[in-house]
Amino acid sequence: MEQMRKLPIGIQTFEEIRKENYLYVDKTAMVYQIVNSGKPYFLSRPRRFGKSLLLSTFEAYFQGRKDLFQGLAIEKLETKWEQYPVFHLDLNAEKYDCAESLNQMLSRNLTLLEEEWGSDVAEMTLSTRFSGVIRRASEQTGKQVVVLIDEYDKPLLQAILNEPLLDEYRSILKAFYGVLKSSDRYLRFVFLTGVTKFAQVSVFSDLNQLNDISMDKEYNALCGITKDELVKVFTPEIQRLSENEELTFEETLSRLERQYDGYHFCENTVIGLFNPFSLLNVFQKTKFGNYWFQTxxxxxxxxxxxxxxxxxxxxxxxxxxxxxxxxxxxxxxxxxxxxxxxxxxxxxxxxxxxxxxxxxxxxxxEVRYGFLNFLVPFYTKVTDDETGFHIAKFMRELRAHDVNAFMERLKVFFAGIPYDLSGNTERHYQAVFYIVFTLMGQFVDTEVRSSRGRADAVVKTKDTIFVFEFKLDGSAEDALKQIDEKDYLIPYRLDGRRLVKIGVNFSKETRNIERYLVEE
Structure with a gap:
């Protein structure tokens, strides 16, 4: 068996990737452009999208590690390779359950920096200590300081539904990050990453000089992998996956696109981005799966x-x-x-x-079906483990033309609607209906109504097209009548497959399917 090349799953250190000969998608041309065209930056990207590796790349660059960039685009662009003091703070590794945990994490980072660059007993607060250590590092080296902050918003995300704690975190971080403005003359480069954008966050009100490149077309592909990069770097892995899945190379590429491509972080970008974490995992395991969503x-x-x-x-x-x-x-x-x-x-x-x-x-x-599958237990009594079982059964029942079994199984999902929803029953029922029929789209061609003038749902199997119309506190007869009166079958008359109409009455009182009629 051919030896697998080394895939950097979970490895976020640029030095380790380069020294240990892991596969690397070269983003260093953009790194060079960023460091030579500005100073304070912010980038928002989803989790597991390469933000930490990007900061590690900046760190190696500002440490003057020319040896790590041999053979990469930046090698032909950079001629000086200067060394600067680099402060790299990673907020991702902690669990922030109280303000003290955030204070302690920031203090530990500052203590490590102070051990190298010295401290001052007069500096009592986190912000004065941060400011002091930046100034001393610059004065001792004669170089400005580089500050890299990874996942700046991790504490905020962990307190997102706890407003009092969120306010405490905002107050702490506002003072801490504000140092990056007051210490500007001592700073060569600043780069912050996070999941959330900073524009409307009070925590950055004192740091308004940051250049947010999150939606800049020029840097759309700074994190993530383009299709061209995928083929250029991972062709042997795609071939291996295609053999394991018994698909052609092109079929495998097409499925990779459907499953993991499609991210766009600014308007009018034709080229989509693949999720790097999912790609690395599908190549390592040689099978398709919802790898990013499961993390x-x-x-x-x-x-x-x-x-x-x-x-x-x-x-x-x-x-x-x-x-x-x-x-x-x-x-x-x-x-x-x-x-x-x-x-x-x-x-x-x-x-x-x-x-x-x-x-x-x-x-x-991956995201569409993973997200909707995750929603099911929150809207019904069906557990996450049961959802896939029921969806598979749905498809088998329709393929066998067993509409009665299909409708009885559908009742299981609606049975979870709680009785305290009062006026929200209709929206909740619509949510369950939409989730179920969209999840079926993983296996067959399924259309769920998005505008007036179409049936509520259309499911196409190999030999049959099922057209569903649901009525809330109406009647099954009215639902069937609407299918005929509004000619919902017209788009499918020439298809050649068997056409089956299903009219359903959903009762607001019982919060479930009350009656249904099937007609061909």
């Missing part, structure tokens, strides 16, 4: 969705919004979009230049 549980996002009574159909089909509607840092129940977008579960799919409107949607199948 985090978006419980707080689900809480925001339920509190807002948000229409899930908008997430499934894509929602059109202004930039401020998805780029602000606000964990508000009436607008969960910013957190869902910035966490990586939605991405930019289209942009209307005339009206300055963005269309946000799921980037790919």
């Amino acid at each position: 985090g549980t978006p419980t707080y996002l689900v809480s925001l969705l339920k509190q807002s009574d948000y229409d899930l159909r908008l997430l499934v089909n894509g929602v059109e919004v202004t930039a401020s509607a998805f780029s602000e840092y606000r964990a508000e129940a009436n607008n969960p979009l910013p957190m869902i977008y910035q966490s990586g579960y939605l991405t930019i799919k289209d942009y209307d230049k005339e009206f300055l409107l963005y269309t946000l949607a799921f980037p790919n199948d």
